[in-house]
Structure formats: C-alpha cells, structure tokens
Amino acid sequence: MxxxxxxxxxxxxxxxxxxxxxxxxxxxxxxxxxTVTRIAFAPPLLTQAVTGVISDEQWQTRIAATLERQGTPPSAARELATAFVDAPHRIDHEVLELLAVARRRLPVVLVTNGTTRLESDLLALGLADAVDAVVNSARVGVAKPDARIYEIAAERAGIPAERCLFVDDSPTNVEAARAMGMSGIVYRERADLAHVIHPLAR
Structure with missing residues (x-):
C-alpha cells in the first residue's frame, strides 16, 4: 500500500x-x-457536541439534565456526567511508537470527532506533539463521516486525498474516507497499523 x-x-x-x-x-x-453513554451519544446531542455547536461543558450539563428528568437526583446526575467524560482510559504507547516511525517519512494527522476539551486532553495525555496536525471536529464544525472533514485533514497534511491513508476503528468512517479517494484501514488491533508502517522503516 x-x-x-x-x-x-x-x-x-x-x-x-x-x-x-x-x-x-x-x-x-x-x-x-x-445509561449515561446512551444519553451522551444520542442524536442530536452528540452531533452538537462534536461539531462545536455546544461546548464540552454544555454537553455535560445537558447529559446531567436528561438524567435528572429521568429521576436521578441533581448531585448524582452531575457526578455521572463527569464520570462519563472522565472515564478511565489508557494510551497505547506501541501505537504511538508506530506513528513516530511514520512521521520520519511522512506527515501524520490526528482526525477525531472531539469536543472543545480535546486540546486540553491532548496536553494532559502528552499527545500534543505526537502528530504533525490535529483536526478536531468541534473546531472545524464538521464530523466524520462528513466528506469535508477528510478534505480538511488532507489539506492540513498538504497531500492530495488520493495519496492519504486513513485509519479508524469505525467501518463507516473508513468507507467515507475511501469514497473521497483515500486508502483506508479499519483498525481492530495494533498489527493492522504495524502492517502498513513497518515498510516505512526499511
């Protein structure tokens, strides 16, 4: 490839x-x-959050408000909304190493359906300098699988869309990238990425 x-x-x-x-x-x-994830990811609320129509703080407030309407006490609703956005996670450092290998040969752009807190998250996680550019849907006003976000990502990379490889764990998002003329990989495990990056190290 x-x-x-x-x-x-x-x-x-x-x-x-x-x-x-x-x-x-x-x-x-x-x-x-x-329960909380279903509320947070329900349209149109999720779309508003990841296209920057509402801030991350407003998203949390609306999640809590929905829980309250369903009978959850206000303090518990706020705790649950916070627990959702701060859910435990880990960074796959072996994937980061693969991206570092790729960056020695070509631009690497992060393309994510994020909220207005993405930039602070990247700083907190030590990822702000792990890629050459970041396309945050909340900042550009469009989210995957909208064709425009792929166009923006290619522009940030400075490479024509047909010469870009897009990697995502969502088959829908990958199919949208392919429809733009990009190559695409549906990510399931680290080996999916290693298979295309290891040849760059030769």
Missing part, C-alpha cells in the same frame, strides 16, 4: 477507554450499565 500521509483516529486507536469505571458509578446510583 502506497501513501504519502497518514490520517489517524484517536479513540479506539490511540486512546482506549475502559468502561468499567463508569459502570461502577452507574451501579452505585441504581442505573443500568450504559
């Missing part, structure tokens, strides 16, 4: 969430596992 820029997703590839922490908080407050 030949490409001149690597466009990579964040969550599910570099940042891996561990949902047990949120589930524990839900159980403490008598909620079924997944």
């Amino acid at each position: 030949s490409f001149d820029a690597l466009l990579c997703d964040l969550d599910g590839v570099i940042r891996l969430y561990q949902p047990d922490g949120l589930a524990d908080v839900e159980r403490v407050h008598g909620l079924a596992e997944g």
Whole structure:
C-alpha cells in the first residue's frame, strides 16, 4: 500500500477507554450499565457536541439534565456526567511508537470527532506533539463521516486525498474516507497499523 500521509483516529486507536469505571458509578446510583453513554451519544446531542455547536461543558450539563428528568437526583446526575467524560482510559504507547516511525517519512494527522476539551486532553495525555496536525471536529464544525472533514485533514497534511491513508476503528468512517479517494484501514488491533508502517522503516 502506497501513501504519502497518514490520517489517524484517536479513540479506539490511540486512546482506549475502559468502561468499567463508569459502570461502577452507574451501579452505585441504581442505573443500568450504559445509561449515561446512551444519553451522551444520542442524536442530536452528540452531533452538537462534536461539531462545536455546544461546548464540552454544555454537553455535560445537558447529559446531567436528561438524567435528572429521568429521576436521578441533581448531585448524582452531575457526578455521572463527569464520570462519563472522565472515564478511565489508557494510551497505547506501541501505537504511538508506530506513528513516530511514520512521521520520519511522512506527515501524520490526528482526525477525531472531539469536543472543545480535546486540546486540553491532548496536553494532559502528552499527545500534543505526537502528530504533525490535529483536526478536531468541534473546531472545524464538521464530523466524520462528513466528506469535508477528510478534505480538511488532507489539506492540513498538504497531500492530495488520493495519496492519504486513513485509519479508524469505525467501518463507516473508513468507507467515507475511501469514497473521497483515500486508502483506508479499519483498525481492530495494533498489527493492522504495524502492517502498513513497518515498510516505512526499511
């Protein structure tokens, strides 16, 4: 596979969430596992959050407000909303090493459906300098799988779309990238990325 820029997703590839922490908080407050995530990811709320129509703080407030309407006490609702956005996670440092290898030969751009807190998250995680550019949907006003976000990512890389490789754990997002003329990989495990990056080290 030949490409001149690597466009990579964040969550599910570099940042891996561990949902047990949120589930524990839900159980403490008598909620079924997944309740808060379903509220947070319900349209149009999620779309508003990841396209910057509302801030991350407003997203949390609306999550809490929905929980309150469903009978959760206000203090518990706020705790649950915070637990959702601060859910336990880890960084796959071996993936970061692969991206570092790729950066020696070509631009690497992070392309993520993020909220307005993404930049502070990247700083806190030590990822701000791990890529050459960041395309945060909340800052550009469009989210994957909208074609425009792929165009913006290619522009940030300075490489034509047809010479970009897009990596994401969502098949829908990868198919959208392919429709733009990009190469695409549906990420399932580290080996998926290693397979295309290791030849760059030769």
